[in-house]
Every structure is written in C-alpha cells, then in structure tokens.
Amino acid sequence: MEDSKEHQAGYPTFDAPNLLRKPKLIPKGDTIFLGLTVAAALSVVIIMALLITKIYEGAAPVFSRFGFKFLTGLEWNPVEGMEAYGALPYLLGTLTTSAIALIVGVPISLGVAIFLAEIAPSSIRTPLSYVIELLAAVPSVIYGLWGVFVFRFWVRDLIEKPLSTYFGFIPLFAGTPYGLSILSGGLILAIMIIPTVSAVCREVLLSVPDTQRDAAYSLGATRWEAIRIGVLSYARAGIVGAIILGLGRAVGETMAVTMVIGNAVGPSALPTSLLKAGQTMASLIANEFNEADPVSLHPSALIGVGFILLISALIINVAAQLLIYRVRAKGVVE
Amino acid sequence: MWSETNYKIRKIKERLIIALTVVAVILAIVPLASILIEVIVRGISVISIEFLTSPPGIIGQAGGGIANAIQGTFILIGLSSLIGVPIGILAGIYLAEFGDNPIGRTIRFLSDVLMQMPSIVIGIFVYVLVVLALGRFSPIAGAIALSIIMLPIVIKTTEESVRVVPSTLREAALALGLRRWRVTLSVVVATAKSGIVTGVMLAVARIAGETAPLIMTVLGSQWFFTSLLEPIDALPLRIWRLALLPYDYAHQQGWGAALVLISIVLTLNVAVRALSKMRFSRRVKI
Numbered sequence: 001m002e003d004s005k006e007h008q009a010g011y012p013t014f015d016a017p018n019l020l021r022k023p024k025l026i027p028k029g030d031t032i033f034l035g036l037t038v039a040a041a042l043s044v045v046i047i048m049a050l051l052i053t054k055i056y057e058g059a060a061p062v063f064s065r066f067g068f069k070f071l072t073g074l075e076w077n078p079v080e081g082m083e084a085y086g087a088l089p090y091l092l093g094t095l096t097t098s099a100i101a102l103i104v105g106v107p108i109s110l111g112v113a114i115f116l117a118e119i120a121p122s123s124i125r126t127p128l129s130y131v132i133e134l135l136a137a138v139p140s141v142i143y144g145l146w147g148v149f150v151f152r153f154w155v156r157d158l159i160e161k162p163l164s165t166y167f168g169f170i171p172l173f174a175g176t177p178y179g180l181s182i183l184s185g186g187l188i189l190a191i192m193i194i195p196t197v198s199a200v201c202r203e204v205l206l207s208v209p210d211t212q213r214d215a216a217y218s219l220g221a222t223r224w225e226a227i228r229i230g231v232l233s234y235a236r237a238g239i240v241g242a243i244i245l246g247l248g249r250a251v252g253e254t255m256a257v258t259m260v261i262g263n264a265v266g267p268s269a270l271p272t273s274l275l276k277a278g279q280t281m282a283s284l285i286a287n288e289f290n291e292a293d294p295v296s297l298h299p300s301a302l303i304g305v306g307f308i309l310l311i312s313a314l315i316i317n318v319a320a321q322l323l324i325y326r327v328r329a330k331g332v333v334e
Numbered sequence: 335m336w337s338e339t340n341y342k343i344r345k346i347k348e349r350l351i352i353a354l355t356v357v358a359v360i361l362a363i364v365p366l367a368s369i370l371i372e373v374i375v376r377g378i379s380v381i382s383i384e385f386l387t388s389p390p391g392i393i394g395q396a397g398g399g400i401a402n403a404i405q406g407t408f409i410l411i412g413l414s415s416l417i418g419v420p421i422g423i424l425a426g427i428y429l430a431e432f433g434d435n436p437i438g439r440t441i442r443f444l445s446d447v448l449m450q451m452p453s454i455v456i457g458i459f460v461y462v463l464v465v466l467a468l469g470r471f472s473p474i475a476g477a478i479a480l481s482i483i484m485l486p487i488v489i490k491t492t493e494e495s496v497r498v499v500p501s502t503l504r505e506a507a508l509a510l511g512l513r514r515w516r517v518t519l520s521v522v523v524a525t526a527k528s529g530i531v532t533g534v535m536l537a538v539a540r541i542a543g544e545t546a547p548l549i550m551t552v553l554g555s556q557w558f559f560t561s562l563l564e565p566i567d568a569l570p571l572r573i574w575r576l577a578l579l580p581y582d583y584a585h586q587q588g589w590g591a592a593l594v595l596i597s598i599v600l601t602l603n604v605a606v607r608a609l610s611k612m613r614f615s616r617r618v619k620i
Contacts, residue, residue: 033515040424041441047482048444051459058462111358119352135366137603139543141570142592145577146369191365224348252452254546282454289550306458317450321443
C-alpha cells in the first residue's frame, strides 16, 4: 500500500504541479500488472503461430518427398522400401462423414431449436435445453464406446439391412451390413453436433425481436408461417454460422468416429459406398500414431494428414467466427 | 384469396411442423438417454473396491482395475490447470479491462478460433513441440496439450464474467484512491469470482474427457505414476484401449471406467449449473 501514506498525512494540500508530474500517474504496480495480462493474452497468438509452423515442420519431410501427390494419392503403405502415402481417401472420408452429419444433424438441430425457442411451454424449456446441453458434455470416447457396443447394432439392423435389401443395387448402398461403416461414422457425428448446433440456433432465434413475430401474426399468419417468415428468415445468417460451427466440430471429431467407422486403409478407404468401412483424417491419425515407426516417414505422413486437418479446421472456424461476429455486430445474437 | 379450405390447409401444415419439431427433440434425447442408461447399467456391475484401487491385470485375464488411470487423469487435470488457469484468467482480464483495441480484438478472435480447433490437431502440435524435443511421452506433454485446450475456455468465461461487473464498482474503488491493478484484483475479479470458478470447472470437465491429444502425448501405461517424464495412463485412454481388446471382461471394464469418467464430468457440469443459478449474472456460453 505505497499510496496510503499521502492520505494519512492529514488533510491533503492541493499541490497543482504535483498532480501534473507524469511518473506519479503511471505507478509501477499498474505497469507490471498490465504487462502480465498482456503477456498472458499474447500467449494465444504465440500458440496459434507455433501450432501452424510446428505442424508444418513435422510434415515437411513427407511434403518434400511426395509433393502434391500426398494430397491426391490413394496408396498408404508404411512398409520400408515400399513407402507410399496418399491422403485423398481420408480427405474424402472426412468430407463424406461430415456431410452425413450435417444432412442428418442440421434439420434435427433446427427442429430442437425451434421447439425450444418458439413452441415449448416455458415450464419445460429450461430443463429440456439443459438436458440437450448435457449431451455436449459427454466425452467423445464414451460416444465411441456406446457406438461400438450399442449404436452400431441399431444402424446395422434398422438402417443398413433395409437399405441393402431394397436399394443394394445402387452402388451407394452396396456392401454387407456390418454396422461399422461410413454411415455409422456420419450418424454418430450427427448425434454429436446436435447439442452445439441447436444451442447456437436457439440463441439466435431467441434474439429475434418480438416485433418480427407480431408483424407476421397481425397479417394473419399461422404460428409456423410466423416462424418461417418472421423469425427464420431474419435469423438466417446466425443459423448458417451455427451450421458452420457444427461442421467444424464434425471435421475434427476423432474418438467416436474412430471406433465405429471400420478403419479401412488405402484405396479401399475411398467412400464409394455408405455401408463399407472407411476412414477419416482424424481417425487415421488416432489409429496409426502409436504404431508408426519413428525412423520411417510414417509419423511425418500422419502429421501431414494433421496439417490438412488443421488447414480445413482453420478455414471453417475462421468463416464461422466471422459470420457470428457479423451477426453479433448487427445485434441478432446477444 | 382467403378461403376456408386454404386456411385449413395452413392450419394442418402448422400442426405438422410442430409435430416434426417434437420428433426432432425425441430424436435428440434418445441417444443421451441410451448412453446414460447403458453406462450406468453395464458399468455399475463392474465397480468394486478392487476395480477402483488396483492397476490393470495381465492382458487377456479378467481382474485388475483402473486405479492408475484415475490417478493419471487427476494428475493431468492438476498439471494442466496449473498452467492453463492462471494464464487464462490473466488473458481474460486483459480482454475485458484493456482489450477494447485492435490487439484485443485480434486476440479474442484467435482465442475463439483456438477454442474450436480439433483436439487431435493440438495433440500433434504438442507431439512435435514437446514429445519429439524430450524424446519421450510424458505427463508434461499431456498437461501442455490439455492446458492449450483449457486456455480459450478459461479466457472466454473470465472475460465475460469480468465484463458484467458494474462499472460503478470500479469507479467507487478508484475514487477511494486505489491503484488500477488493486481495483482489478481486489474488487473486479473478486466480484466476478464465481463466474471465473464456473469457467475453470467447465474447462476441467472438458479436458477430463479428452482422449485424442493424449494418444500422442502421454501414450498410456499399465502402471502407476512414477515420474513426470514417464508415460502415464488416463481414464479416457484406458476406455479406448479396453474397448479395442477382444475380450468380454475388457469391454465390461470399459463400461466401468466410462461410468467413473461420466460421473466426474457430469458432476462438474451439474455443479456449474448450480453455481451459475446462484449468481445473478447471465450464463456464459461456450
């Protein structure tokens, strides 16, 4: 308390020049504290910069050896002397599972958000949104455990068997129903993005001003018409932001997908049919990382796949953040 | 254009959509219900004193437990909180109190991007940065990876709870002649304390269940903790390894470990809920 002395000395004498002395106005404690907080905040910048450079560094050997072929190749062979690494099947696997997740997950999330924000009576609104948020807290490895021992059989018996019996002639549904497939991977991702997407959508819908609804009702709209015309169209940008956020989660999700996707490697991992085993970039890394021989190019190739994943996640998340920031600035969210 | 039949069709449409939203809610809740029921029913029969207090037995033979994994998870939570919490709180204070400028906005943006970064990417990063440098898998590497995952969560919740502290409190403290840093620490942060604690608990709940970054940092182990430079085990890793083993007893142990993990995570989340209900400020969204 170095500053309490002047106050204890009885009545302060107003000494005008004293107040104008600059050093007194910028005390040491403040400088140190500000410095500490700035340093802590800058750690985020340092982490982001290191994240990109270090992963690139780790992937450099495989990038310089295979070049562009790393992105377009199909073979994946870590055997010494025959080494070949092509990431295309896993890139496509990530795209396919994420697409399934969005196609299935987004309509359900929107339904949940509309129910919670517009339809549900207030007595069940809070508990229900809480329960759905709990889904987001369940660790992904537990989704995976449930996926292998429970969900897998639901997919096999309720979806894959009918699909292959009645539509098996279409290449997209060819293959033996086994439950460990690209479809299972996509569906478990759909379940996992629902809490994220519906929570953000609900927030967006709740922030739409009531005048929007009142205007629609006064024109004679039914409840659904008021939601569609007054609310959904107004909240469009925010909903798109929520969907992109969900996409980001689906692309990077690892454990649950790893455990149900079947883990194919090489050309057979190409997602030609929904019912066959596949592989995503994240699941490939999780599966093979501990088995990679440190003296071969294998770890570098896995880090290279991680680099592609990093760049995809970066693009998706920057887009989502920019969209949400724009919506926020407009005053639609919060 | 208004006609009775047209109106009826519109009414039917309305009913249909409302029914569809209810179906969506049911579809969203069924998995959660199933996960909770399966984990509790299959997990509870495995839980015993032996299971909770002994390390894994010989692979392929029933017996043994997950004590080393529980220990490892708590060590990792402790170490990563030691790194992530102080940095996160200080950075959050910076953003809330001094961050209304281009630098602050950039850091906020980067922190939001980092929050959504796939955890496996952070694992690879720490593998290259720490594991390759030290030449070994270690709890230190794991804690660094987990603290990077914690950081943006702690920053965000700290910033938002410091921000809602009324400026009249700051002004009153400044008027009493306190220095700016004193005001921030003793008045603003003290007022925002419960919000900050909530954020830390959410972050801990999040990292307690992280698996992917641990694969390439702590590796997993059959033994108890020996040193900060030897691989250790963690609950989520153990669940994964047990699920992959081709033995029934291993799968059952996996469910038991899942029950322990989900209890830790959900307890933290429910506690957060109770805490944030007690304070007046709005809840912070992750």
